[in-house]
Amino acid sequence: MSELRALLPEWVVPVCPENEVLDGHAVLIEGDRILDVIAVDQLDEAYPGAVRQALPGCALIPGLINAHAHSAMALMRGLADDLPLMRWLQDHIWPAEQRWVGPDFVRAGSELAIAEMLLGGTTCFNDNYFFPDVTAATAVQAGMRAVLGLPVISLPTAWAQTEDEYFSRGLEVHQSLRSEALLSTAFAPHAPYTVSDSAFRRMRELAEEMDIPIHLHLLEADGEIEGSKKEHGLHPLDRLDRLGLLSPRLLAVHMTQLTPTDMDRVARAGVSVLHCPASNLKLASGICPVAELDKRGVNIAIGTDGAASNNTLDMFAEMRLAALLAKGASGDPEAVPAARALSMATIHGARALGLDGEIGSIEKGKQADLVAVQLDHLQTAPVHHVISQLVYACSSRQVEQVWVAGRQVVAGGELQHLDMERIARQTREWHRRLADFE
Amino acid sequence: MSELRALLPEWVVPVCPENEVLDGHAVLIEGDRILDVIAVDQLDEAYPGAVRQALPGCALIPGLINAHAHSAMALMRGLADDLPLMRWLQDHIWPAEQRWVGPDFVRAGSELAIAEMLLGGTTCFNDNYFFPDVTAATAVQAGMRAVLGLPVISLPTAWAQTEDEYFSRGLEVHQSLRSEALLSTAFAPHAPYTVSDSAFRRMRELAEEMDIPIHLHLLEADGEIEGSKKEHGLHPLDRLDRLGLLSPRLLAVHMTQLTPTDMDRVARAGVSVLHCPASNLKLASGICPVAELDKRGVNIAIGTDGAASNNTLDMFAEMRLAALLAKGASGDPEAVPAARALSMATIHGARALGLDGEIGSIEKGKQADLVAVQLDHLQTAPVHHVISQLVYACSSRQVEQVWVAGRQVVAGGELQHLDMERIARQTREWHRRLADFE
CATH class of the missing domain: 3.20.20.140 (Metal-dependent hydrolases)
Known part of the structure; x- marks a missing residue:
């Protein structure tokens, strides 16, 4: 049995329905899927064993x-x-x-x-x-x-x-x-x-x-x-x-x-x-x-x-x-x-892509492709409207955590499964080759 | 006599002349002004007393x-x-x-x-x-x-x-x-x-x-x-x-x-x-x-x-x-x-603004309003052309150091003379007031 996790962002933006912003909600992940989206005050009763991860200041959006x-x-x-x-x-x-x-x-x-x-x-x-x-x-x-x-x-x-x-x-x-x-x-x-x-x-x-x-x-x-x-x-x-x-x-x-x-x-x-x-x-x-x-x-x-x-x-x-x-x-x-x-x-x-049954929104049963965006930042303050800040003011650099199919691939703004040094080295090598050619 | 400082970025983009990128150059600051822009290999001879500040990976641009x-x-x-x-x-x-x-x-x-x-x-x-x-x-x-x-x-x-x-x-x-x-x-x-x-x-x-x-x-x-x-x-x-x-x-x-x-x-x-x-x-x-x-x-x-x-x-x-x-x-x-x-x-x-005699480019005698932008970053790699990366690919989050009139106001991405906590607090207060009103 895979661990049950509860993400506790400041806001959940499920995308479906469009324009909805949930305060005080938890998103539950089991394995690669979203098990549930529920009010935090029901979490103890509904999922007492869930491992909680607080995401203060963050909006949780679909990947x-x-x-x-x-x-x-x-x-x-x-x-x-x-x-x-x-x-x-x-x-x-x-x-x-x-x-x-x-x-x-x-x-x-x-x-x-x-x-x-x-x-x-x-x-x-x-x-x-x-x-x-x-x-x-x-x-x-x-x-x-x-x-x-x-x-x-x-x-x-x-x-x-x-x-x-x-x-x-x-x-x-x-x-x-x-x-x-x-x-x-x-x-x-x-x-x-x-x-x-x-x-x-x-x-x-x-x-x-x-x-x-x-x-x-x-x-x-x-x-x-x-x-x-x-x-x-x-x-x-x-x-x-x-x-x-x-x-x-x-x-x-x-x-x-x-x-x-x-x-x-x-x-x-x-x-x-x-x-x-x-x-x-x-x-x-x-x-x-x-x-x-x-x-x-x-x-x-x-x-x-x-x-x-x-x-x-x-x-x-x-x-x-x-x-x-x-x-x-x-x-x-x-x-x-x-x-x-x-x-x-x-x-x-x-x-x-024909994948809307699986991804694209935060809904029960869908794949847990999720992004926690830190909105507690000068460039998105004050947060009068969460979706407005996400679209009109937010920088991609405010992405803190990313999960794909329930697996965390970015944690605290750091890639988990790719070697940044190798990428930098390879990119420099290719820069030289392409520059010599141009 | 004010200290003589030499900034040593990877590239200097003086803006005047347009489209110029200087490799291996130093920008000298004395007091509030740009004293000189010279090749790094002439620095020892020309300004032996200058205090050097390396800016590896950075493009230095006018503010x-x-x-x-x-x-x-x-x-x-x-x-x-x-x-x-x-x-x-x-x-x-x-x-x-x-x-x-x-x-x-x-x-x-x-x-x-x-x-x-x-x-x-x-x-x-x-x-x-x-x-x-x-x-x-x-x-x-x-x-x-x-x-x-x-x-x-x-x-x-x-x-x-x-x-x-x-x-x-x-x-x-x-x-x-x-x-x-x-x-x-x-x-x-x-x-x-x-x-x-x-x-x-x-x-x-x-x-x-x-x-x-x-x-x-x-x-x-x-x-x-x-x-x-x-x-x-x-x-x-x-x-x-x-x-x-x-x-x-x-x-x-x-x-x-x-x-x-x-x-x-x-x-x-x-x-x-x-x-x-x-x-x-x-x-x-x-x-x-x-x-x-x-x-x-x-x-x-x-x-x-x-x-x-x-x-x-x-x-x-x-x-x-x-x-x-x-x-x-x-x-x-x-x-x-x-x-x-x-x-x-x-x-x-x-x-x-009628200030082009004083600011807007990195030129001898102008005010030292300067910005060091870190280009050694995924989003601006590889650096085929410095100015292209600055304009088409760079995020404002890549700004590392900022000087106004020779005084450093941002160091390592941190504000030097403003209290971020006070700003955050004030902004939250005003958020509440404006939200109650809307």
């Missing part, structure tokens, strides 16, 4: 879910900035990737990224990069939850040469991870302009069979629509529709180029939108119409994108930016209030 | 300048969010101010704000609030540099009842601060829609005489233009022009409602723009066309606005947002590169 990451790219943080998307990709990122990407790069980059994410209160990430097997192994070691993208792209890379090889390697990774409780997979086709119709068709069938999502960069910048019309005679959304891909299984990253009709279509199809506000602004790709999509009931989750275009993996910063930008871009100061932004960074991410 | 703050409003951080500007002001902020603003509120709020700003690497702020004498005293106590706004508004407040009284109290504050080395003043008329022509005229004459800036909320939201046309028969810029206020003395805060013709006019007149991106987004006021103004050579500085509409006073976050938003809003990913954003947060702020 944040980074809905779109390229973890290993953390090593390319700030390698090339202030450039247009295509010059940035073609002159800097892709050449560096061609030269360097392999298991060692991905291991070092994933460790750096996972360390940063866990310390910042992110407990799950939806990754899209080469060598997902290596990122998976790193996540397991760190005790982090992850959805590993199985890359598909019509170009040879260090991961695979042909379409067939992308699929066979992807399926192999999928098989090898089936016994990992914290891991699952998604297909990760790069973008409509780099993936063939045949690959999309094959992927759709496999995704249904395997019951996994399809995680795709879509309508990131304006050139994409013209390009698709030229090459395929179709708008990308029409093409994906013909290929049977517009469904709740589709996780569409970016989506900055949407007409109102497109928005209706996306809403009707049940597509999830993975919103990356910092990256979209930095690359001047366009602005995702989050307020308008939210009004249509679209499930919008938040991602940092890779650190090469953000340049952090800080979900607190991203959540704040999503809330601010939705208002500024729509002209509606009531759009995406704080509690909705927090939902986007938690339960909406879970929903997109 | 950040928060060009627009309402410090005392830190107590109203998160009091009311997700509301339109006028409802936010009329239903929440103004009633709370009417009930509570006085010397005690302003002292407690200013202490909270100054503590947050200094810990985050801000060494100077341009304030606009009631009881500037009280904020001034708090800044002196903390060892922080400040420009205190002398409020003018055509409404009675706790600070003054009549136009005459605003001026007489303002002039009194100005006189009383003349001996304070770190303090100066600016007129702080609230906004065109709350200040009369006669007050603007009087202020213009006095400002010339006293040689101080005029710090005005201008074109924050779209209603302002229609309102001005109705009341004065003029666009606010035309009205200010007739009143002789469009000059380099004018610091125009917000400026989200500008046509290209307005931008040309602002550029020609030499008006400084104080850009508050977080507040503008949060209140959905509009977006200041920073890229376009920057191309026209307008001096753009960055401010946080009050914590009630931000909700932090974090200049690192604000600088990052300014850089990101300028790209996203203009569609130009090369707009406001990292180094320009850093200039906006330092030397441009100094220029707006």
Whole structure:
């Protein structure tokens, strides 16, 4: 029988229901699950044997879910900035990737990224990069939850040469991870302009069979629509529709180029939108119409994108930016209030990934993916409203404790299962290699 | 003779010239000034007696300048969010101010704000609030540099009842601060829609005489233009022009409602723009066309606005947002590169305030307002480009040491001259008072 633990934060923010803040409540963890959420004054009677852990000054929130990451790219943080998307990709990122990407790069980059994410209160990430097997192994070691993208792209890379090889390697990774409780997979086709119709068709069938999502960069910048019309005679959304891909299984990253009709279509199809506000602004790709999509009931989750275009993996910063930008871009100061932004960074991410039965909120029976955020800090004082402080004022550095599936992975702001010195050393080595190459 | 000190950071980012990063350099401080910036290998010969302070892993930057703050409003951080500007002001902020603003509120709020700003690497702020004498005293106590706004508004407040009284109290504050080395003043008329022509005229004459800036909320939201046309028969810029206020003395805060013709006019007149991106987004006021103004050579500085509409006073976050938003809003990913954003947060702020001969860059003879930022941290690793990491990836929590006029005010991340326990206690007391009132 596993030990019964009671966390006693100052406030519990369960996220479901949205906008609720519980004072004087305890969250009980047994094994990997939330056993109960009850008033502290009932704790003695209901669970007399529970081992108590006080969390004074802290808000306990569900672990944040980074809905779109390229973890290993953390090593390319700030390698090339202030450039247009295509010059940035073609002159800097892709050449560096061609030269360097392999298991060692991905291991070092994933460790750096996972360390940063866990310390910042992110407990799950939806990754899209080469060598997902290596990122998976790193996540397991760190005790982090992850959805590993199985890359598909019509170009040879260090991961695979042909379409067939992308699929066979992807399926192999999928098989090898089936016994990992914290891991699952998604297909990760790069973008409509780099993936063939045949690959999309094959992927759709496999995704249904395997019951996994399809995680795709879509309508990131304006050139994409013209390009698709030229090459395929179709708008990308029409093409994906013909290929049977517009469904709740589709996780569409970016989506900055949407007409109102497109928005209706996306809403009707049940597509999830993975919103990356910092990256979209930095690359001047366009602005995702989050307020308008939210009004249509679209499930919008938040991602940092890779650190090469953000340049952090800080979900607190991203959540704040999503809330601010939705208002500024729509002209509606009531759009995406704080509690909705927090939902986007938690339960909406879970929903997109098909994991909302397990994570994304603090509810009885769910996995104990929990974050204690210290609000007794200048920058979040006074605490007039807990959720407002979490979204608009809090720094990721105020994360004190993090649990994934009931296991503590950050304690007192320190990582428990990763070696910070090794990460620092590896990062310095890769800095030198990349610098020599640039 | 005052002690000669040599700071030995990993990098010096002098800001002037823009985009320069010096490796292996020392910054010498004598008294309140920067005596020299020289290569470390010349230090022994040039300044054999200098007391060395190593700053391993740190970038030394000029102190950040928060060009627009309402410090005392830190107590109203998160009091009311997700509301339109006028409802936010009329239903929440103004009633709370009417009930509570006085010397005690302003002292407690200013202490909270100054503590947050200094810990985050801000060494100077341009304030606009009631009881500037009280904020001034708090800044002196903390060892922080400040420009205190002398409020003018055509409404009675706790600070003054009549136009005459605003001026007489303002002039009194100005006189009383003349001996304070770190303090100066600016007129702080609230906004065109709350200040009369006669007050603007009087202020213009006095400002010339006293040689101080005029710090005005201008074109924050779209209603302002229609309102001005109705009341004065003029666009606010035309009205200010007739009143002789469009000059380099004018610091125009917000400026989200500008046509290209307005931008040309602002550029020609030499008006400084104080850009508050977080507040503008949060209140959905509009977006200041920073890229376009920057191309026209307008001096753009960055401010946080009050914590009630931000909700932090974090200049690192604000600088990052300014850089990101300028790209996203203009569609130009090369707009406001990292180094320009850093200039906006330092030397441009100094220029707006008429203090660029003294602060805003690390140059021989300038005041030693310096900040050591620890870049040896996961979130800023690897350091491919120092300025990129400072602007796009760095957290204000990486500030380790802060000096104002050569005096250390933050050491090892700890405030030296303010009592954190008293601040926490006061903030809790004011939380209760404000909560009971709401």
